[in-house]
Amino acid sequence: MSGYLFSRLLQTAVTLFVMSVLVFGGLHMVGNPVDVLLSPTATPAERLEVIKSFGLDRPVWEQYWIFLKNALTGNLGNSFVFNQPALDLILQRMPATLELAAAALLMALVLGIPLGIYAGLKPNGWFAKSIMTFSILGFSLPTFWIGLVMIMVFAVQLGWLPSSGRGDTVDVLGVPVSIFTMDGLAHLALPAFNLALFKISLVIRITRAGVLETMQLDFVRFARAKGLPEKRIVTVHVLKNTLIPLITVIGLELGSLIAFAVVTETIFAWPGMGKLIIDAIAVLDRPVILAYLMITVVMFSLINLAVDILYSVVDPRVRLEGN
């Protein structure tokens, strides 16, 4: 197990390094942040001053070397725009995004798994067929369009839920959290459901496929021959086997939920990381973009690690070993 953790850590470090080189190199090929940030009326002296203060006068390799040295001490550079450490900026926005992603994930599981099981057990019933039709819609309708329709219906016409922003927050261990206030929950509902819709469809389809497949297996027939009631067969014997593929996909999807909630955050003006990165790209705020992508890599690695560990908990045949 320790060998496994060590090798995973090594993998993450290598990924981080490769990612930083690619992003650093890539960012230097597109545009010049000074042109974007400085007003056209700035004098050449002012311009030189800014270039120097950002360290853009040095050769690229030297800039990268400085970045790398600082990164190792936990300093990912200051934002060109806010003149604050990029890492702090991102961490400030992170709780909002994590909250949104967690709420969406919870919805996906709570709605997706039972619906998927039902559709797998009675694949030919009318209700199962409606579930599958719904899931196709969930897959194919664009998120932004559904988000806009939801705002139209629930916020504008019915007036039930607010259309934008984050509600009242409460500090829990120094982190602002909105799920403990009614106002916060009301603000969270629409964006979370919007973000969850695609994942619900995904969970339904995977669960259904897993249940359909597992129900055909010998041990289910044997469980019936043991005289177990159908309820126990489904909730214990079948579900635990269906969880295995589900965990893999959920793990990957959770990463993308957090990293790329951009569209939903933009539509609902949710003050999360997605909005920050979009703004940063628009003004070529290199340190923020770089720091954001680094954090994404770390997050993906952590989630994958959690998935692997969960995997070995659910499926005793999986042994964690370094390679």
Add this chain to the structure above:
Amino acid sequence: MNNPILSVQDLTTSFRVDGQWRDVVRGVNFDIGERETVAVVGESGSGKSVTAMSIMRLLSPGNSRSAGRIEFEGKNLLDMPLDAMQSIRGNRIGMIFQEPMTSLNPVLKIGEQITEVLRQHRGMDGAQAEAEAVRLLDRVRIPSAKQRLNEYPMNFSGGMRQRVVIAIALACSPKLLIADEPTTALDVTIQAQILELIKTLQEEEGMSVLFITHDMGVVAEISDRTVVMFRGDVVETASTAEIFREARHPYSRALLSAVPQLGAMTGTDRPLRFPRVDMSSGEIQSPPATADTVRADAPPVLKVDNLVTRFPVRKGILRRVVGRIHAVEDLSFELRQGETLSLVGESGCGKSTTGRSLIRLEEPAGGAISVAGQDVRGAGHSDLTKIRRDVQMIFQDPFESLNLRIRIGDAIAEPMITHGLATRRNAEAKVTDLLERVGLSGDMISRFPHEFSGGQRQRICIARALSLEPKLIIADESVSALDVSVKAQVINLMLDLQEQYGLGYLFISHDMAVVERISHRVAVMYLGEIVEIGPRASVFENPQHPYTRKLIAAVPIADPSRRQRRLATADEIGSPYRSADFVPPKRHYREVGDGHFVMVDASEVAA
């Protein structure tokens, strides 16, 4: 019979196929008395398993229906509500299935899978159920039962898993045990143990057993009465002794004559074809004598010296080799043209790896192999291609060894075209000829594999192997997956072809009775080594090595009058895994007869 435990009356089960109801079991009648063992025997598609599933009502309700009456303890199971049926399943009637590897849920602990039955039917709480589970595992002779409750099925071998399954089936002391091919997937020594266990437990519990099997040997060993099924109908029901002595129905007789019986070949040297039985009259034609095909005068077509194949086991971050599977260890043998040498042994003994190593499908780690005088291990790419032309393989599963999307004509022609033995133009004529030689018809050339039965597919594989005019065919469990009567036909075909072409066969099999029928010489393998090798008659009539004896003794004898009891042991087959620094000891063989060698301990050599 006065008071049958189970009475099946006029059972007809149909499946819905493409919207049409089709009978798969028609008008089946039989009774099972108290403490009685009834065997239902038949080949695939005979409806024997469907009968068992109908009794337990395990067939999917939407696509199947059963009519008739199945009386158990005075009630008709077929019109019972589902919850009442659930209190009978696993409680009054226990059931075990063929595949121990898949009968248990891989992600639940063994203990959980046993106790859930106890809690369901016997209303036990957690602690009681656990104590009872330990007792049950003890009863099926699983060592250190208490610790094993917390393990998962993957930690158990096939035989041990089948013991767990039996423990679950017997958890509530059922009146009736339905065993659906419970030993088919097991090795022969393990099969003997499981059969013995079922017999012992049956006596202790006083229960009745319904035993579903295709194996007449097993029938003879275990059952009091036998029901023979053929394509959905019961063709004969009689006491087992009667069936074996004077079967009335032609199919029963055909089935019996196709059963390879260990010891049937005593006193002969050559292989022997199976007798042909006319299915309508039941008349048995004795087989023609086999010609002497062994070319003792020519140099051997295959010569293997000290062959070693090992698989490294790696661990840790640096992937260091911590041990090796000694799959094949210091193997030497020869095979002449027209000769059949059988490699026989149980799963994991290295017999298949040997076959694969011979043409370097696995890379050997040491030793020398020569095919028709050509060195295999030193051969370059083009030489190896030539060698592989001379040595063809036929595998166990005819379903998997043919590509489902390629017409069989193309599948047979492909190797000929690759090796330049035919052009696209004249391939068709050659393929037609080959198909006819293996007993198929030339107009089947453009069909796809799914249009053939298992036996026919194996014939296609044989035709494909023959297309390259090989000197040697490695038949790796080639008849193991086939039904008894089909198996007999394919073996007859192999013997015909041996006579025609002077083929050498390396026949890899776990089935002692088939091996006795087909081989000139036999090598018994255990944990990667040959423990005994010699002429077939000598090895079977005068086995020297303890493992050979154990293997022969474990084979069920298809003769109810020679029933034997064995000790209910729980020996497992050993593991060929050794640590990385293991140096295998030198092997010593003693000649006990003409060309008959047996492995002996070093101490015996010194004495």
